[in-house]
Each structure stands twice: as structure tokens, then as C-alpha cells.
Amino acid sequence: xxKKCVSLLCAALLCMGMAGCMLIYPADAAVTAPPVTxxxxxxxxxxxxxxxxxxxxxxxxxxxxxxxxTYDGHEAPVRVLGLFTEEGGPGDALYQAMxxxxxxxxxxxxYANAGEDAEGWAAAALQAVPVGLLDSIYAETPELALAxxxxxxxxxxxxAVEVICAGVTEDVLAAMREDHFCMGAAAGxxxxxxxxxxxxxxx
Numbered sequence: 672x673x674k675k676c677v678s679l680l681c682a683a684l685l686c687m688g689m690a691g692c693m694l695i696y697p698a699d700a701a702v703t704a705p706p707v708t709x710x711x712x713x714x715x716x717x718x719x720x721x722x723x724x725x726x727x728x729x730x731x732x733x734x735x736x737x738x739x740x741t742y743d744g745h746e747a748p749v750r751v752l753g754l755f756t757e758e759g760g761p762g763d764a765l766y767q768a769m770x771x772x773x774x775x776x777x778x779x780x781x782y783a784n785a786g787e788d789a790e791g792w793a794a795a796a797l798q799a800v801p802v803g804l805l806d807s808i809y810a811e812t813p814e815l816a817l818a819x820x821x822x823x824x825x826x827x828x829x830x831a832v833e834v835i836c837a838g839v840t841e842d843v844l845a846a847m848r849e850d851h852f853c854m855g856a857a858a859g860x861x862x863x864x865x866x867x868x869x870x871x872x873x874x
Contacts, residue, residue, distance in 0.1 A: 726838060726859045732761040732811065734858035735837040736769070738867045739807050742855060744831060748776040750806045752796050754815040757784040762811035762837055778805055781815075789818035797826045805832050807855075813840040816857070820846050823853045839868055847873055 740749060755763040763782075769775045779796040781789060793808070808823065810816035816836035823832060833855030836843055844861075846854040851870030858867045 721863060724860045724863055724865055726865065728811075728837065729761040730865065731837040731858045732765055734865070734867055735762070735809065735835050735856070736765050738856045738858055738869075739809055739835040740774070742807065742833070742835065745806050747774050749774065750776045750778055750800075750804060752779045752781075752793065752800070752805065752808045752819070753777070754781045754789060754793065754808070754810045754819055755783065756811050756815070758782055760811060762809065766809070783815065789815055790822050793819045793822035794825065797822055797828065797832075802828055802830045805830065807832060808834045810834055810836045812836075813838045813843045813857070816854070817842055817846060820850075820854050824850060833870075844868070844873065 739745065739751070740747065753762070753766050755766070757763070763780075766775070766780070770777060778800050781787065781792045781796070783789060797805075805828075808819045810819050813836055816834050816838075819834045823834060831852065833853060835855055836857040837859065839857045839859030839861050843854065843857050847857070847868070847870035851873075854870055856867055856869045859865065861868045
């Protein structure tokens with residue numbers, strides 16, 4: 672009987688202890704995490720916009736003449752028609768110097784300040800030069816280049832004559848894409864650098 676009482680007492684104490692633990696440490700007690708302070712995202716540094724390059728007529732003229740001399744199939748003296756804005760301009764000055772040096776064989780020169788229609792002059796000049804006796808046409812500005820280009824397209828020559836232009840515009844690039852045999856190259860600002868653009872590279 673004594674053993675039974677001791678057993679019941681131990682069982683009662685055990686139950687009381689477990690109940691106390693459940694009161695102190697409830698099973699479903701939530702664990703509270705410390706508050707998180709949000710941090711602001713760093714402000715991205717603005718990307719600097721490069722200054723647009725500016726065409727220098729003298730530099731473009733020199734680069735265009737260099738491109739003319741190194742163009743496929745050209746050998747000095749290069750047989751050339753020249754279209755210039757005026758006598759003594761950047762392109763004309765180089766033209767006269769190269770004539771004196773024997774690097775060019777002139778086939779005609781046009782000066783815009785004389786008032787003659789550029790495309791009409793180019794058409795007449797192309798008609799006057801037999802096929803096979805002309806290598807290239809130099810144009811000092813995109814406007815003159817497009818006039819020469821129009822005349823050359825209409826002439827439909829088969830002697831691989833091309834226009835080399837000082838200055839790059841969207842119209843010149845469009846002409847290159849349209850007919851990369853007639854509008855061969857242009858020197859000027861392209862993709863924010865001063866360079867020579869060859870039609871064969873963008874067609």
C-alpha cells in the first residue's frame with residue numbers, strides 16, 4: 672500500500688512539473704525578431720554624355736583626298752573631277768598642291784560660287800570624259816557630293832567611278848546604302864568620331 676501511495680505521489684509531481692513548464696514556455700509562443708531598418712538604395716552615378724565631335728572642313732578635306740588616293744584600284748596620278756565651294760577653299764587648296772606635285776590628272780573642276788548648277792555641270796563633265804579615262808570624283812561638301820552622285824547614277828558608266836566626299840550627312844549615308852559603287856566614301860563625323868566611312872562597310 673505504501674509503494675502504491677509513493678507511485679501516485681511521484682506521478683502527481685511529474686504532471687505538475689510538466690504543467691508548470693508549459694505555462695512558462697508555451698509551445699506556440701512566437702519568437703520576435705529584432706526590427707530591420709531598411710537601407711536606401713545607392714543613387715546611380717549619371718553616365719556622362721560625350722560632347723559631339725565637330726567637323727573641321729580642312730581636316731575632312733585632307734582625309735577625303737587621302738581616301739581617294741588609297742581607294743581600291745586608284746594609282747597616281749589619279750584622274751579626277753573636282754567639285755569645290757570656291758577657289759582657294761580647303762579642298763581646292765589641296766587639289767592645286769597635288770596638281771603641282773603630279774599626283775592628279777585633272778578632268779575638270781567646278782566651283783559652286785560661279786553659280787552653275789552642280790549636277791548639270793557634273794553630267795556634262797562625265798559625258799565629256801570617255802569611259803575608262805576617269806577614276807574618281809572629289810566633292811568638297813555633302814551637297815556637291817550628292818549632285819555628282821545623281822549625275823553619275825544617271826550616266827550609268829561601267830568604269831567604276833565613285834564619289835569621294837568631305838563631310839558626312841544622313842543623305843550621304845543613304846546614298847552609300849543605295850549604291851555603294853557610285854558613292855564610295857566620305858570623311859567626317861560618324862558615330863561621334865572623325866573618320867572615313869566607306870560604303871562597302873555600311874551597305
